[in-house]
Amino acid sequence: MSSRSNTRRSNESNTEGEQKQEDAQEKHASIKNLAREYPMATEAIVNWRNYIRDVFAEYFIANPLAIGGPGHVVEIDESAFVKRKCNVGRAVRTQWVFGCIDVESKHGFLVAVPQRDAATLLPILQQYVLPGTTVVSDLWGAYNTINNLGYHHLTVNHSLHFVDPATHATTNHVESMWSRAKLRNRRECGTHRQLLDSYLIEFMWRLQFNGDPFENLLTHIRNLYPL
Template sequence: MNLGLLETTLNSTEAVVEFCQERSLLPTSVACPKCQTHCQLKKREQVKDGFAWRCRNSRCRSWISLRHGTFFMASKLTIKVIIKLIYLWAFEMATENNVRRECGISSSHTITDWKNFLRDVCLDYLRRHPRQIGGPGHTVEIDESVFNRRKHNVGRLVEPIWVFGGYDPAEKEGFLVTVPNRNAETLLPIIKKYILPGTTVVSDCWRAYNRVGSEGFSHLTVNHSLHFVDPITKATTNHVERMWKEAKQRNKRECGTNRELLETYLSEFMWRQKFGHNPFVSIINQIAEGYPVGKELLSTSSENPLLPTLPLQSVENLPVELKINIDCSLPPFKHY
């Protein structure tokens, strides 16, 4: 679906509601929160969405917002504009100029908040579907790389952020984890958490990897001071090095990344590696999964911790349980 076809599909308020109901973004029926009577979806010109739920009980007759308890609940944008913004983000076209032109959003803060929020949807999905990579007969290359450092050692001092990662070239799967340091006590538990026993692990000669072979893995090394591919074992870390290059490309395009948001950008990178072949359908399906709607009206006290925290605030203000920490970092991605 291209942007023109999406615009044609969403050519009326009725079409927007139908589009969202078919994809489980809006409920097809709700119960009145006051009297539990089944509600009817009716046109209502006073609201931006053009529709609202009306209680059938003659003694109640309450109006309930179309978007109450849904992904769209706390936003002031129309549902049509939100869908178009999601489309632009999915296909990496959500520059500020594009969003202003296509969606009519004038606020830079609103655009930034929505992009932050969609990265949180990626993170939420990846954390709900964790998995290990590798296994017997598989090779996983591991390496660490520094993010957010001074260029040419010029400018103010900044604390470097280290990211540890692994990549299975056969399955095109990998993982990225921020780490406080690169010692064995930090890296070995992460290796055991994300890589299946029996995997052949390939690394450089960094001393923190010396005990990998005694942790249930076969261990091969490559000495980068001599060659990139070991002439005897053919071991190489070229694939994981390429992963670093791809992960850092966005940083270069944007002239850097907010340190506090780095882990959410890593989650977006892994999400795009896994779902980049069909990003719009994938993100819509995952929003529906993360924000379930059913026959009963959802309340804002839903068990889904994301529900009350829609993108009218920046990611720094998200509840603590939504932020990634070092102990529960990002699960593997799949590269298509």
């Protein structure tokens, strides 16, 4: 096996345990599994899940997400969540999502964007990522001026390697995040475009409260609806 493959596997090993745990939680929480385990109509389960996502959204309104900072590494990337498969089927507009993950805290954000230019992506980066952060990306042109925004910018040329041999910069963590974020889509045959924002908010919340999501959910409901 090449050293390139060994390096990539080594960098991904830190997230394998977390991914398996999240995969198990997501599989258990799928609508089909919930409908089999509990005597509730599918419509009721969908309504409850939408209500819980409203709780997640209210949490982030009250507690705006801010990640990174001096000494932190944040990996950024964009990924297509809605597109035609192999250019087959009815014409649909590709829906891009801009996201990042803090390698240290494992917190991150995902935001649906209309396009992938600098005017769209960089203000979102500044909204969520604190100054002084080391930001790692690929060579997408929209990221060329990140160094001018108060960040230390490292890049990876994916046509040559997965980990930069000089700086050891990698985007393996954010690529792993995309894999986890899209897992539910594969299990439930996709997410309706109108519900994509709420799904992304749910995923962001799960990243932040993966250790004890149920207890944190109850706490947030109590805070949102005090007796």
